[in-house]
Amino acid sequence: MSQSKPETGNEFETQKQELIAALKACGAVRYGDFTLASGKKSKYYIDIKKASTDPKTLKIIARQAALRVREMDVDTVAGVELGGVPLATAVSLETELPLLIVRKSVKDYGTKSRFVGNLKPEDRLVMLEDVTTSGGSVKDAIEVVRETGANVKYVITVVDREEGAREKLKEVDAELVPLVSASDLLK
Ligand SMILES: O=P(O)(O)OC[C@H]1O[C@H](OP(=O)(O)OP(=O)(O)O)[C@H](O)[C@@H]1O
Numbered sequence: 395m396s397q398s399k400p401e402t403g404n405e406f407e408t409q410k411q412e413l414i415a416a417l418k419a420c421g422a423v424r425y426g427d428f429t430l431a432s433g434k435k436s437k438y439y440i441d442i443k444k445a446s447t448d449p450k451t452l453k454i455i456a457r458q459a460a461l462r463v464r465e466m467d468v469d470t471v472a473g474v475e476l477g478g479v480p481l482a483t484a485v486s487l488e489t490e491l492p493l494l495i496v497r498k499s500v501k502d503y504g505t506k507s508r509f510v511g512n513l514k515p516e517d518r519l520v521m522l523e524d525v526t527t528s529g530g531s532v533k534d535a536i537e538v539v540r541e542t543g544a545n546v547k548y549v550i551t552v553v554d555r556e557e558g559a560r561e562k563l564k565e566v567d568a569e570l571v572p573l574v575s576a577s578d579l580l581k
């Protein structure tokens with residue numbers, strides 16, 4: 395397994411193939427009739443929680459995402475509950491950057507905050523997402539972070555289904571960085 399920074403397109407390709415093989419081996423690629431978070435129907439589903447609960451696959455994701463994070467001018471790694479949390483935690487361990495967890499909704503007791511971690515207005519974040527389809531879930535999280543004054547510049551997604559997330563994030567001035575796209579994974 396390569397842990398060094400890829401110097402060439404070929405090394406990125408080798409890494410991509412390693413991740414594709416791991417995703418298939420852990421049973422993350424499923425075919426059938428599925429309804430997605432956005433309400434869309436799909437004939438396939440990336441059961442990415444199979445990947446994030448499999449230590450070998452999670453390690454591959456964390457190392458590959460960490461290589462991307464080291465190229466970015468960011469100081470915090472964020473993940474939206476639920477799927478983004480194990481990924482962001484693993485990348486935080488790998489990069490030693492602080493972790494921020496974003497809740498999907500506010501708890502009406504305790505701290506009543508959507509954030510777990512130390513979020514400061516000057517922070518620049520990269521957000522980890524497991525799958526992007528419409529990009530709606532992660533866009534919502536970006537907006538809630540930005541209300542505090544902090545900024546999310548990048549979103550690393552393990553699998554981008556290529557159904558509009560890149561464009562949606564561009565509208566809010568955030569860059570989508572997929573580790574794998576659905577068209578490569580389903581080849
Ligand atoms: O790009 P979108 O169209 O928003 O779809 C992708 C989102 O849907 C899934 O989350 P889900 O709502 O299933 O939540 P979970 O992580 O709590 O399982 C996935 O983890 C992404 O967050």
Ligand SMILES: O=C(O)c1cc(=O)[nH]c(=O)[nH]1
Pocket residue numbers: 429430431432438439440441442443525526527528555
């Ligand atoms: O859009 C979604 O909700 C979605 C699609 C997919 O392939 N996998 C997943 O976990 N969520």
